[in-house]
Amino acid sequence: xxxxxxxxxxxxxxxxxxxxxxxxxxxxxxxxxxxxxxxxxxxxxxxxxxxxxxxxxxxxxxxxxxxxxxxxxxxxxxxxxxxxxxxxxxxxxxxxxxxxxxxxxxxxxxxxxxxxxxxxxxxxxxxxxxxxxxxxxxxxxxxxxxxxxxxxxxxxxxxxxxxxxxxxxxxxxxxxxxxxxxxxxxxxxxxxxxxxxxxxxxxxxxxxxxxxxxxxxxxxxxxxxxxxxxxxxxxxxxxxxxxxxxxxxxxxxxxxxxxxxxxxxxxxxxxxxxxxxxxxxxxxxxxxxxxxxxxxxxxxxxxxxxx
Amino acid sequence: xxxxxxxxxxxxxxxxxxxxxxxxxxxxxxxxxxxxxxxxxxxxxxxxxxxxxxxxxxxxxxxxxxxxxxxxxxxxxxxxxxxxxxxxxxxxxxxxxxxxxxxxxxxxxxxxxxxxxxxxxxxxxxxxxxxxxxxxxxxxxxxxxxxxxxxxxxxxxxxxxxxxxxxxxxxxxxxxxxxxxxxxxxxxxxxxxxxxxxxxxxxxxxxxxxxxxxxxxxxxxxxxxxxxxxxxxxxxxxxxxxxxxxxxxxxxxxxxxxxxxxxxxxxxxxxxxxxxxxxxxxxxxxxxxxxxxxxxxxxxxxxxxxx
Numbered sequence: 001x002x003x004x005x006x007x008x009x010x011x012x013x014x015x016x017x018x019x020x021x022x023x024x025x026x027x028x029x030x031x032x033x034x035x036x037x038x039x040x041x042x043x044x045x046x047x048x049x050x051x052x053x054x055x056x057x058x059x060x061x062x063x064x065x066x067x068x069x070x071x072x073x074x075x076x077x078x079x080x081x082x083x084x085x086x087x088x089x090x091x092x093x094x095x096x097x098x099x100x101x102x103x104x105x106x107x108x109x110x111x112x113x114x115x116x117x118x119x120x121x122x123x124x125x126x127x128x129x130x131x132x133x134x135x136x137x138x139x140x141x142x143x144x145x146x147x148x149x150x151x152x153x154x155x156x157x158x159x160x161x162x163x164x165x166x167x168x169x170x171x172x173x174x175x176x177x178x179x180x181x182x183x184x185x186x187x188x189x190x191x192x193x194x195x196x197x198x199x200x201x202x203x204x205x206x207x208x209x210x211x212x213x214x215x216x217x218x219x220x221x222x223x224x225x226x227x228x229x230x231x232x233x234x235x236x237x238x239x240x241x242x243x244x245x246x247x248x249x250x251x252x253x254x255x256x257x258x259x260x261x262x263x264x265x266x267x268x269x270x271x272x273x274x275x276x277x278x279x280x281x282x283x284x285x286x287x288x289x290x291x292x293x294x295x296x297x298x299x300x301x302x303x304x305x306x307x
Numbered sequence: 308x309x310x311x312x313x314x315x316x317x318x319x320x321x322x323x324x325x326x327x328x329x330x331x332x333x334x335x336x337x338x339x340x341x342x343x344x345x346x347x348x349x350x351x352x353x354x355x356x357x358x359x360x361x362x363x364x365x366x367x368x369x370x371x372x373x374x375x376x377x378x379x380x381x382x383x384x385x386x387x388x389x390x391x392x393x394x395x396x397x398x399x400x401x402x403x404x405x406x407x408x409x410x411x412x413x414x415x416x417x418x419x420x421x422x423x424x425x426x427x428x429x430x431x432x433x434x435x436x437x438x439x440x441x442x443x444x445x446x447x448x449x450x451x452x453x454x455x456x457x458x459x460x461x462x463x464x465x466x467x468x469x470x471x472x473x474x475x476x477x478x479x480x481x482x483x484x485x486x487x488x489x490x491x492x493x494x495x496x497x498x499x500x501x502x503x504x505x506x507x508x509x510x511x512x513x514x515x516x517x518x519x520x521x522x523x524x525x526x527x528x529x530x531x532x533x534x535x536x537x538x539x540x541x542x543x544x545x546x547x548x549x550x551x552x553x554x555x556x557x558x559x560x561x562x563x564x565x566x567x568x569x570x571x572x573x574x575x576x577x578x579x580x581x582x583x584x585x586x587x588x589x590x591x592x593x594x595x596x597x598x599x600x601x602x603x604x605x606x607x608x609x610x611x612x613x614x
Binding site for chain 1: 337339340341348351356357359360363385387388390391392393394395396397398401417419420421422423424425426427429430432433438439440441442443444445446447448456457458459460461462463464465481484485486487488489490491492493495496497498499503506507510
């Protein structure tokens with residue numbers, strides 16, 4: 001089933017990008033200043049320790065985008081990794097986002113945000129929108145989508161979703177994550193049937209808009225592939241963001257149901273398996289990252305339905 | 308029951324501060340650049356729109372701290388409100404945190420974070436710790452505690468809690484929040500008894516350490532006072548952070564069970580009711596904020612047990 005033509009907003013942009021770039025791979029950007037590519041360390045400059053570290057992080061991420069980006073459809077910067085470097089980290093994040101967009105990649109800001117009314121709106125302004133001030137508008141990060149946490153309820157999700165939608169952007173709601181502890185609360189059986197993540201999945205399905213794929217996506221851990229078919233049943237139009245490939249133990253071969261509504265409905269996120277490929281397979285960091293990203297792209301693409 | 312003497316780390320510091328300052332009030336800092344105190348607008352300076360707005364936000368928050376801070380024990384900056392102003396917003400946040408600490412206030416960073424292993428550790432580095440880089444250590448925000456979201460499970464909370472503990476800091480886990488949508492997931496009845504937030508409360512109780520009050524607190528909406536007694540039963544040593552007073556409709560008089568283990572066990576958070584008191588009650592913004600904070604302090608203190 002082709003969903004591209006009838007999608008709107010974020011989903012349409014994503015579908016078009018998947019088709020154009022022939023990739024469903026999302027390049028995770030989780031830079032650790034003590035594990036950067038050697039070339040990035042040499043590029044560091046700045047008038048403070050934070051400034052030096054942030055410039056090295058920026059160089060690392062941009063080199064990674066240059067190497068692996070052509071095999072990907074989006075990048076997923078982990079906000080925590082930039083926030084820990086303070087204001088220079090935020091500057092670096094902005095430059096990395098701009099670099100990714102210039103390379104034709106979508107940007108999925110990974111901060112797993114969630115809060116009430118005005119605070120949720122402030123996150124939208126920060127990530128996909130702008131803030132009105134008496135001095136003029138302050139542009140946010142310019143992300144195409146961001147991740148959100150559902151714990152506080154549908155009203156908190158609604159503010160995030162409506163804010164993102166006004167910016168033509170999307171939201172990926174945590175449904176069933178890839179960590180072992182996901183079993184603690186997400187998997188709890190409910191008194192009136194089903195488990196918690198299924199209830200969240202139903203809300204995600206309801207909250208989405210668009211005739212084809214929905215503009216409200218779901219974060220679905222690739223380490224629990226037994227759940228993917230059930231998730232697809234509950235969320236037939238939802239774009240799944242599937243982290244946990246590679247370093248966290250997930251196998252892309254187990255994810256076929258994710259791609260059933262079309263290739264853009266299943267985004268495969270990988271970070272450490274690409275960035276550290278050179279340590280496992282040899283070669284330069286860039287060459288190894290490129291090869292690993294292409295491998296992942298090809299194995300995901302082979303599983304997808306006609307996009 | 309006195310718990311101060313046997314508490315350790317964050318809980319001990321908080322207990323001592325509550326006793327010394329005779330206050331359980333947490334001053335929420337949620338600055339909206341279009342609703343700042345007039346005096347702050349005049350203080351704006353900067354070479355960019357974001358810089359001007361951030362300097363006005365900083366002036367507003369520092370003036371609010373100067374006015375209402377003496378009646379409070381801590382400030383609670385809403386991270387989203389600063390993040391939306393980009394790198395200048397992060398600079399302003401750092402200055403506001405330093406101003407609050409210089410005024411003897413603890414700092415509870417409100418970002419409701421939650422993520423897996425390395426990302427959770429990065430949030431700790433960002434908020435309470437430091438990041439090791441090849442160029443030296445980059446100090447984080449220097450908060451005394453931060454808020455966290457439990458949805459992803461105990462392993463994700465554990466990384467946050469252990470990271471904060473290593474920095475002598477605390478974590479406040481969302482248990483039952485103050486928004487109407489809290490009923491959607493937090494209140495769901497579980498197949499083997501109880502509701503979701505009770506299960507989270509049990510985890511919060513288990514995860515805490517310290518002989519007296521625990522270093523793992525709970526965010527407990529003041530708009531659902533019928534739950535407070537049950538929460539205290541499930542979390543006898545837990546410090547409750549009670550938002551929702553004032554603008555969100557909560558009444559401090561309904562919260563007595565929160566204070567049962569000692570006054571430091573119940574922190575009353577208020578923001579809009581203090582900062583906008585001048586619009587309701589007249590007077591200068593600073594005078595009205597001071598008066599409102601003192602009123603809130605006195606009504607909470609009157610309910611508390613011997614601290």
